[in-house]
Amino acid sequence: MAVTAQVWKITREVPLARLKVDRAGGLQRDLDEAYYLRTIVGKFKPHKLGVLTVSEREDGDNVVLDGQGRLFSLRYILGDPALREQIEREIGERVPESIECEVFHGLSHEEEGDMFIGRNTRRPVHIIFMFYNRLRAKEPVAVEVDQVLRYHGTCVDFHARRGFGCVGLLDKLQQNGTLVSTIRIVEETWPGEEIYRRRRQMVEGVSLFHQQGMATEGYSVSEAIRRFQLRQPKVNALYELAHKRALATGVNQAVTVARLLRETYNIGAKRRMGEIYKVRGA
Numbered sequence: 001m002a003v004t005a006q007v008w009k010i011t012r013e014v015p016l017a018r019l020k021v022d023r024a025g026g027l028q029r030d031l032d033e034a035y036y037l038r039t040i041v042g043k044f045k046p047h048k049l050g051v052l053t054v055s056e057r058e059d060g061d062n063v064v065l066d067g068q069g070r071l072f073s074l075r076y077i078l079g080d081p082a083l084r085e086q087i088e089r090e091i092g093e094r095v096p097e098s099i100e101c102e103v104f105h106g107l108s109h110e111e112e113g114d115m116f117i118g119r120n121t122r123r124p125v126h127i128i129f130m131f132y133n134r135l136r137a138k139e140p141v142a143v144e145v146d147q148v149l150r151y152h153g154t155c156v157d158f159h160a161r162r163g164f165g166c167v168g169l170l171d172k173l174q175q176n177g178t179l180v181s182t183i184r185i186v187e188e189t190w191p192g193e194e195i196y197r198r199r200r201q202m203v204e205g206v207s208l209f210h211q212q213g214m215a216t217e218g219y220s221v222s223e224a225i226r227r228f229q230l231r232q233p234k235v236n237a238l239y240e241l242a243h244k245r246a247l248a249t250g251v252n253q254a255v256t257v258a259r260l261l262r263e264t265y266n267i268g269a270k271r272r273m274g275e276i277y278k279v280r281g282a
Contacts, residue, residue, distance in 0.1 A: 007106040014054065014062055014101045016078070019071055022063045041073050044087050046096060049074070053119055054101040055112050062103065065112060066119035074099065113137040127167045131156050145170045148179050152187040154198075166200035173207055181221050182207040189228040189235075196239040205242065205257025208276055212262065216273045224265060232264040 052067030064071055077084050077095050084095055107115065113136025134142035149155050149164065156170070157163030164170060173179035185206050190197045213219040232238055242260055246253040258276045266272045 007104060007111065009102060009104045011051065011100060011102050013098045014052075014103065015098045016071065016074055017097075019052070019054065019062050019064055019099075019101075021068055021071070041076055041083075044073070044077065044091065044095075046091065046093065049096075049099055052099055052101045053115065054103045055107045055115075056103050056105050057107075062101070063112070065104075065116050067099075067101075070099070110137050128156060128158055128165060131167045141171055141174055145174050145179065148174070148183055152183050154183075154187065160196075160198040164198050164203065166198075166203055169200055169204055169207075173203075178207050178210055181210050184221055185210065185225055185228070188225050189232075197235040199239065201242070201253040202235065202239055202257055204254035205261065208254060208258035209261040209265070212258070212273055212276050213265070216271060218271045219273070224261075227265050227267070228261065231267055232261070 049070050050067070052070065053065040054067075055063045055065055057063060074096070077087060078097060088095055104115070113133035116133045117130065117137065131142055131145075135146055145167075146156065149170075155163040156165070156167060158165060170179060173182055182203060186197050186203060196202060210221070210224070213221075213224060238257065238260060242253050242256040245251070245260075246256045249256070251259075255276060262273050262276055
């Protein structure tokens with residue numbers, strides 16, 4: 001990772017009480033606590049804790065960029081006197097109340113996000129947390145996706161009532177030039193509707209429909225939205241019907257959604273949209 005000339009680091013012991021986790025800023029993920037209780041707490045060895053990566057910010061906060069699970073495990077042990085006593089008997093030494101950290105000073109928010117990505121590529125990180133940090137690092141595709149979603153009053157989020165979770169698909173649509181129209185159709189056709197409109201199969205289906213529409217004479221996004229609002233107002237019913245047809249035919253559900261939208265679009269149309277076929281990778 002390239003950092004600015006003002007950034008410097010030092011390795012030192014930091015008390016656990018001074019370490020923080022910045023979940024609000026997207027720098028950390030929700031923990032699989034059972035995993036850490038099993039792999040670290042259940043088999044605790046101080047020498048296996050390694051070194052945490054920390055950003056010391058201007059306000060004095062020491063924010064963990066890499067090592068959240070180890071921090072959780074230590075705090076869990078120290079917070080349970082009986083467990084702490086048991087582990088100390090087993091290992092023959094005290095459970096540490098501080099941990100060695102690689103402390104960076106002077107990192108910008110973008111550099112923190114970039115470092116999080118770099119330090120977590122070898123382990124599974126939820127794609128939404130990775131997106132947040134790509135955004136902090138000002139990665140172009142992530143910034144463009146965020147701008148499109150926010151223009152329509154939404155965002156990338158774990159809960160479909162607040163935003164979209166299908167980050168990989170959003171990246172793909174931005175790169176092939178169909179994201180703007182796809183999100184517009186989804187958000188303007190079914191404003192305030194149930195969460196089904198933001199599921200991956202629906203979003204991909206709308207995109208496949210739109211791509212076929214661009215090859216149809218007289219097609220426009222505004223006209224598609226008008227027809228859908230008039231003839232296909234309930235997205236939940238559309239999603240459930242697509243699911244049933246996909247099970248019955250063996251065709252990918254996103255393709256089935258696109259075909260149902262095509263059927264709706266073609267009702268009373270002078271220029272009918274052609275068939276939508278299953279494409280490679282769909």
